[in-house]
Amino acid sequence: QLAAAVLLHDCVAVEKNSPLRAGASRLAAEKAWQILDGLRWRTLEISAVAHAILTHSFSANMAPETLEAKILQDADRLDAIGMVGAARCFYIARRMGSGLYDPLDPLAEDRPLDDKAFAIDHFETKLFRLADGFQTAAGRRLALERQTRLRSVLAMLLDEI
Template identity: 30%
Template sequence: MIMNYTETQKEVILKTLDFVKETLYGEGSGHDYWHVYRVWNNAKSLAQSELCNNYIVELGALLHDIADHKFHGGDLTIGPRVAREFLEKLGVEEEVISGVCEIIATISFKGAKVVSEMSTIEGMIVQDADRLDAIGAIGIARTFAYGGHKGHEMYNPGIKPKLHETFEAYKNSKGTTVNHFYEKLLLLKDLMNTETAKKVAKKRHEYMEEFLSQFYHEWDGTM
């Protein structure tokens, strides 16, 4: 659904975009401003096919990684807190702030066997938009950027993937970057919420499978 924004809402979105750019520009782990920019565009595209509050979708997409728990000791409360403080300063109404903060608090993948479902269509859209940026060619690039940032081994045949049963186990995992495909990325296709995202995810999922096949083919250094 296309929403006609007021001038105040347009200004809030532009100020939010500036805030995100100022905060995350140049970040090197794949969770930078450009990641947010892509998720924002993904979310706007997905929202066109859904009956939703586009304003909450856009603000949720823009602020979803403003203080990612992965870089704050696993604290799931810091993202919603930073977003709330920022939006309150702009005079955004409580209903919108609550919707945005719920998205930020719930969006993250927390382990293969940990249920993390969105309760609103706005949240579902932003979650799908974020997960689409975690798979496919961009997803592959971001995965290796993050693995290098964290000092993880690229691949070690002796370390097997784990399907984590708790968020604590997932966030403390020391697995390899390639294992992350099996622990998260290859699972995302079947976790998409919207029909549009499911179609896009299928192609990106297949691309990752092709990449892994070629990776293993080259791994031993034989022709």
């Protein structure tokens, strides 16, 4: 069930700036249900996979209730922090037309944080907050390691700018 949830958790692509973003995990859970039902999985197993997919998303703001759902949520959030998280942040910011940083106030000391306008603002508005919400001990340990890397990336970038 966990393998199916991992494979299908992003089976519906919704852009970060889409008004449907908050419902992306619900759409993916519904699509996964259709796929697994078509493969003649039992309803109880499909339900477990759908729950893991539904609750994995940060945007959905739903608590996972099963170990599989907790593992999927942790794994998904680990992708958002560390070196991969920094790369994803910069890549998505560019795709959305955001700047890398505010050249007059990169740390937002005299302006509100705006991660829609500046990529590094997203570190404070979301990425650094993720490590607090991990569900498993292994996830928390890995999150703290990756958060340290992410803080180093930001520090190196600020040093250069």
